[in-house]
Amino acid sequence: MHYWLMKSEPEEMSIDAALAEPKHTVPWFGVRNYQARNFMRDAMQVGDGVLFYHSSCPEPGVAGFARVASIAYPDASQFDPDSKYFDPKSAPEQPRWMLVDVQALKKTRLISLAELRAQPELANMVILKRGNRLSITPVSAAEWRCLQHMSK
DNA sequence: GCCAACGTTGGC
DNA sequence: GCCAACGTTGGC
Numbered sequence: 001m002h003y004w005l006m007k008s009e010p011e012e013m014s015i016d017a018a019l020a021e022p023k024h025t026v027p028w029f030g031v032r033n034y035q036a037r038n039f040m041r042d043a044m045q046v047g048d049g050v051l052f053y054h055s056s057c058p059e060p061g062v063a064g065f066a067r068v069a070s071i072a073y074p075d076a077s078q079f080d081p082d083s084k085y086f087d088p089k090s091a092p093e094q095p096r097w098m099l100v101d102v103q104a105l106k107k108t109r110l111i112s113l114a115e116l117r118a119q120p121e122l123a124n125m126v127i128l129k130r131g132n133r134l135s136i137t138p139v140s141a142a143e144w145r146c147l148q149h150m151s152k
Numbered sequence: 153g154c155c156a157a158c159g160t161t162g163g164c
Numbered sequence: 165g166c167c168a169a170c171g172t173t174g175g176c
Contacts, residue, residue: 007174033159034159055173055175056175057174060175131157131158132157132158133157133158133172133174135173153176154175154176155174155176156173156174156175157172157174158171159170159171159172159173160170161168161169161171162167162168162170163166163169164166
């Protein structure tokens with residue numbers, strides 16, 4: 001059992017939009033960074049906890065809780081020429097980009113970046129590290145518990 | 153729109 | 165394999 005923080009631009013996929021989907025589940029398409037892909041492909045397991053993070057928006061921060069709902073499988077958007085995530089260098093017989101399904105569980109109050117930074121227990125959170133841009137980052141069990149408390 | 157930080161590309 | 169140039173991310 002692992003925990004993760006996954007960034008999404010709410011204009012593209014918000015916690016509300018995910019909760020509106022059948023089974024509250026969405027394929028986490030569009031990841032085009034090898035490190036983030038490797039987390040999904042190699043480390044994620046069904047049932048892992050996910051902090052649903054809204055980025056590149058007026059109020060960046062943790063917006064809800066979710067869980068990993070599938071093992072990794074090929075991201076279809078890499079083969080779609082009309083998608084902005086199209087990757088002409090990826091071959092169907094050897095897909096370069098993988099994704100997992102994410103099931104939204106609960107919308108929380110918005111826990112802002114500033115609030116995260118103000119928590120001493122979260123000082124080592126990967127997302128708060130200087131210059132971090134990874135869209136998927138591991139979260140420790142202690143950090144996860146801290147967020148659970150903060151969400152109330 | 154700015155800019156720091158980091159990833160990727162491609163010539164050599 | 166090096167590394168400069170370029171592109172992207174994402175908070176502000």
